[in-house]
Amino acid sequence: MPELPEVEALREFLTEHLTGQEIVRVLPVAISVLKTYDPPPAALEGRTVAAVHRHGKFLDVETDGGPRLVTHLARAGWLQWKDRLPDGVPRPGKGPLALRVALATGAGFDLTEAGTQKRLAVYVVTDPREVPGVARLGPDPLADDFDEARFAALLGGERRQLKGALRDQGLIAGIGNAYSDEILHAARMSPFKLAASLTPEETGALYAALRATLTEAVERSRGVAAGKLKAEKKGGLRVHGRTGEPCPVCGDTVREVSFSDSSLQYCPTCQTGGRPLADRRLSRLLK
Numbered sequence: 001m002p003e004l005p006e007v008e009a010l011r012e013f014l015t016e017h018l019t020g021q022e023i024v025r026v027l028p029v030a031i032s033v034l035k036t037y038d039p040p041p042a043a044l045e046g047r048t049v050a051a052v053h054r055h056g057k058f059l060d061v062e063t064d065g066g067p068r069l070v071t072h073l074a075r076a077g078w079l080q081w082k083d084r085l086p087d088g089v090p091r092p093g094k095g096p097l098a099l100r101v102a103l104a105t106g107a108g109f110d111l112t113e114a115g116t117q118k119r120l121a122v123y124v125v126t127d128p129r130e131v132p133g134v135a136r137l138g139p140d141p142l143a144d145d146f147d148e149a150r151f152a153a154l155l156g157g158e159r160r161q162l163k164g165a166l167r168d169q170g171l172i173a174g175i176g177n178a179y180s181d182e183i184l185h186a187a188r189m190s191p192f193k194l195a196a197s198l199t200p201e202e203t204g205a206l207y208a209a210l211r212a213t214l215t216e217a218v219e220r221s222r223g224v225a226a227g228k229l230k231a232e233k234k235g236g237l238r239v240h241g242r243t244g245e246p247c248p249v250c251g252d253t254v255r256e257v258s259f260s261d262s263s264l265q266y267c268p269t270c271q272t273g274g275r276p277l278a279d280r281r282l283s284r285l286l287k
């Protein structure tokens with residue numbers, strides 16, 4: 001799933017490729033991809049792209065005097081740029097193509113989604129805050145005013161575990177399953193540690209790890225072509241998705257905790273005093 005660093009790289013890529021270009025066609029292909037009906041997608045046609053913004057993991061294509069196209073790629077969605085779009089109108093079917101945007105130059109992009117769970121969402125709105133997921137976003141962790149005091153205030157009354165808190169888009173925008181694992185590994189903290197239990201020193205360490213991890217990931221992704229971002233993301237991760245591999249910091253074996261629809265990875269030596277965390281799913285199966 002693309003998270004803040006990848007969506008930021010896509011935003012930069014689209015800023016370069018879309019700004020000043022005229023949209024000639026917007027074609028929803030998957031049945032449920034479009035979450036709004038007024039204004040219709042056709043209201044974007046004939047409009048020139050003025051800017052491309054990011055809100056958390058949402059991309060927002062602003063047009064000159066027209067509506068905006070806002071999208072959330074969800075878990076299995078992606079954006080594929082094409083210097084030359086194929087001729088003809090794509091047919092709705094079982095393929096991954098969810099929505100196509102064509103430019104006057106003949107170039108354009110496809111929003112695609114793999115798998116059977118269709119969660120990729122597109123909104124045509126006059127104001128991005130009309131999108132419920134955008135309206136409820138917490139602050140952007142890479143914003144200039146997101147300082148340690150602000151982070152401490154967010155965590156202060158937080159009763160949840162760090163893993164869940166960091167992933168909550170309403171608390172902080174843009175961090176998902178992969179980068180929450182990476183941030184907690186960099187901060188040497190257990191994913192199950194309670195957010196409100198952090199000392200001021202620990203809050204400072206977590207803040208520094210969060211900023212450094214996301215900044216480094218954005219730097220790595222910057223300038224990488226849209227089609228290569230997924231591989232770039234995977235290559236930069238230290239523990240996420242690396243169960244059984246050695247921790248690059250201490251050499252201990254990276255372990256995981258599985259949940260019904262996801263899993264988290266961590267290093268016992270770096271994060272939990274050498275003790276493996278109970279795998280709830282596994283222990284239930286063994287009963």
Ligand SMILES: [Zn+2]
Binds near residue numbers: 247248250251252271
């Ligand atoms: Zn380690």
